Amino acid sequence: MSDKAFKTLLWFAASIILIITGGMLYSLTSGAIPAFKQFGFFEFLSSSEWNPTEGSEKYGALAFIIGTIITSILGILFCLPFSLPVALFIGEYFKGKKIASLLGTIVDLLAGIPSIVYGLWGFYALRPIIMSLGLSPQGFGILTASPVLGIMIIPYAASLSAEFIRMVPNDLKEGAYSMGATRAEVIQHIILPISGSGIFSSYILALGRALGETMAVTMLIGNANGIPNSIFDTGNTMASIIANQFGEAYGLKLSSLIAVGLLLFLITAIINFIGKLIIKRNNL
Amino acid sequence: MENTIKENILTLKDVCISYTPGQNAVNMVTADIQKGLITSIMGPSGCGKSTLLRAINRMHELYPGITITGDIKLNNKDILKMNAIEVRRMAGMVFQRPNPFPTLSIYDNVIAGYTLNGIKKTKDEKDEIVENSLKNVALWDEVKDVLQKKGTFLSGGQQQRLCIARALALKPDILLMDEPTSALDPIATNRIEELLVELKKEVTIVIVTHNMSQAARISDYSMFMYLGDLIEYDTTKKMFTNPQDKRTEEYLTGKFG
Ligand SMILES: Nc1ncnc2c1ncn2[C@@H]1O[C@H](COP(=O)(O)OP(=O)(O)OP(=O)(O)O)[C@@H](O)[C@H]1O
Ligand SMILES: [Mg+2]
Numbered sequence: 001m002s003d004k005a006f007k008t009l010l011w012f013a014a015s016i017i018l019i020i021t022g023g024m025l026y027s028l029t030s031g032a033i034p035a036f037k038q039f040g041f042f043e044f045l046s047s048s049e050w051n052p053t054e055g056s057e058k059y060g061a062l063a064f065i066i067g068t069i070i071t072s073i074l075g076i077l078f079c080l081p082f083s084l085p086v087a088l089f090i091g092e093y094f095k096g097k098k099i100a101s102l103l104g105t106i107v108d109l110l111a112g113i114p115s116i117v118y119g120l121w122g123f124y125a126l127r128p129i130i131m132s133l134g135l136s137p138q139g140f141g142i143l144t145a146s147p148v149l150g151i152m153i154i155p156y157a158a159s160l161s162a163e164f165i166r167m168v169p170n171d172l173k174e175g176a177y178s179m180g181a182t183r184a185e186v187i188q189h190i191i192l193p194i195s196g197s198g199i200f201s202s203y204i205l206a207l208g209r210a211l212g213e214t215m216a217v218t219m220l221i222g223n224a225n226g227i228p229n230s231i232f233d234t235g236n237t238m239a240s241i242i243a244n245q246f247g248e249a250y251g252l253k254l255s256s257l258i259a260v261g262l263l264l265f266l267i268t269a270i271i272n273f274i275g276k277l278i279i280k281r282n283n284l
Numbered sequence: 285m286e287n288t289i290k291e292n293i294l295t296l297k298d299v300c301i302s303y304t305p306g307q308n309a310v311n312m313v314t315a316d317i318q319k320g321l322i323t324s325i326m327g328p329s330g331c332g333k334s335t336l337l338r339a340i341n342r343m344h345e346l347y348p349g350i351t352i353t354g355d356i357k358l359n360n361k362d363i364l365k366m367n368a369i370e371v372r373r374m375a376g377m378v379f380q381r382p383n384p385f386p387t388l389s390i391y392d393n394v395i396a397g398y399t400l401n402g403i404k405k406t407k408d409e410k411d412e413i414v415e416n417s418l419k420n421v422a423l424w425d426e427v428k429d430v431l432q433k434k435g436t437f438l439s440g441g442q443q444q445r446l447c448i449a450r451a452l453a454l455k456p457d458i459l460l461m462d463e464p465t466s467a468l469d470p471i472a473t474n475r476i477e478e479l480l481v482e483l484k485k486e487v488t489i490v491i492v493t494h495n496m497s498q499a500a501r502i503s504d505y506s507m508f509m510y511l512g513d514l515i516e517y518d519t520t521k522k523m524f525t526n527p528q529d530k531r532t533e534e535y536l537t538g539k540f541g
Pocket of ligand 1: 303327329334335
């Protein structure tokens with residue numbers, strides 16, 4: 001193949017992807033417009049009503065936006081105490097050793113487990129615990145979904161954080177050690193401050209994943225359509241309401257679900273953009 | 285030499301260091317280093333200068349598989365039997381590339397040794413340590429109004445003086461310097477050389493250098509190493525005017541290295 005033909009092929013493939021993304025955005029938007037027209041864009045965002053009764057149909061996304069944010073942030077909080085130590089193990093303690101790459105591989109393996117398997121695990125392993133602790137009568141709810149979500153995003157947070165930790169220049173660490181610092185002190189005072197914004201961006205990107213996680217969350221969150229009263233309550237995320245209801249939806253309800261999808265798409269895109277921006281700012 | 289009473293601060297006896305078993309990067313080095321003087325270590329690239337220097341503050345144990353045999357005594361105490369952290373506080377180190385901590389201000393860089401070790405000091409004590417240490421390296425007048433700026437904003441030469449101040453702040457007995465001016469321009473180099481001669485009063489200095497004229501200008505004693513062996517160790521004056529070993533002479537006259 002000539003250079004020119006090859007280049008044309010690459011351009012072709014690249015523009016197909018652009019067209020598909022653009023087309024997706026277009027069909028989401030045009031699908032969502034009836035809902036926005038009926039309820040008004042800001043009213044749709046700020047209403048937590050989800051009433052499919054014919055004649056008095058009214059839909060708003062607020063409950064699911066709140067559900068998504070609470071579940072995801074709680075997920076990040078569950079993820080943090082596991083992923084940060086793992087990242088320190090891989091990026092600092094066992095840097096360059098076999099055990100680090102083994103641990104890295106296992107963590108990456110977690111990323112490959114299908115969402116539904118996590119959901120099953122949450123259903124059969126975590127839900128009974130939540131029930132026996134008396135935290136929720138049925139064992140469903142935000143508190144059941146978030147830890148599973150937290151475990152699911154460990155690989156994304158850990159492997160990128162480990163990369164930032166690994167990149168802290170050796171001569172800075174040696175400088176600290178040469179003044180009598182212990183490893184814990186070097187981590188606390190040198191490594192974490194220097195890699196801090198990189199680590200932060202890893203968690204932002206992990207948050208981006210958590211926002212859209214669907215299957216496991218849908219199985220565990222209890223699928224209630226109101227704003228959750230507490231983390232012990234049931235609820236729905238933006239992704240789980242769509243997964244739950246799109247099957248029997250038509251007309252205004254379908255349009256509203258598509259509108260929720262569009263919002264999720266935009267929020268995720270913004271979060272990812274912010275994460276990448278922080279990484280770029282640090283020239284890493 | 286003015287001080288006629290010799291006092292050894294550091295004694296090396298049969299020191300061997302290897303990165304791979306059976307292959308000594310430093311081989312049977314024996315030498316006494318005198319207090320209050322500057323001793324330079326010269327030799328061609330790869331002869332083991334850095335390896336020897338880094339053994340003195342036990343930096344090697346940060347990495348696996350490096351073995352050290354022989355005796356290294358600092359202030360008559362066997363450093364291999366001491367707590368590594370104690371050894372490192374007694375033996376400060378300055379590196380080839382200036383390495384101020386990028387997230388810390390100038391002030392916090394100077395005080396970093398205390399922060400890192402969790403040693404609490406009052407604000408006044410800290411202010412005093414910072415001022416004295418920066419005055420010691422003739423950096424105080426240049427930075428006293430910008431102490432809260434990041435250390436990395438300084439020029440290369442200033443950064444290196446900041447790193448020297450950082451090491452001095454812990455009041456070490458000996459300062460180990462591994463080619464501290466090789467990343468600097470001649471003017472910055474000159475300032476640091478002047479500084480080191482001043483600092484002799486406060487701290488014993490061992491400096492690895494590739495720059496023979498630097499060794500001649502500032503050091504009282506010189507070592508010449510070759511392929512891991514200490515070939516010659518004498519007063520700088522004698523080494524430069526009347527080297528005893530043919531290899532030293534060849535190195536000093538630029539025949540190799
Ligand atoms: N981390 C290491 N692992 C294995 N071998 C090493 C390591 N560091 C140094 N060596 C080897 O040990 C020998 C001495 O190296 P060293 O760095 O002490 O030399 P040097 O005299 O400081 O050289 P230079 O002037 O280039 O800095 C060299 O043969 C080098 O290849
Ligand atoms: Mg060296």
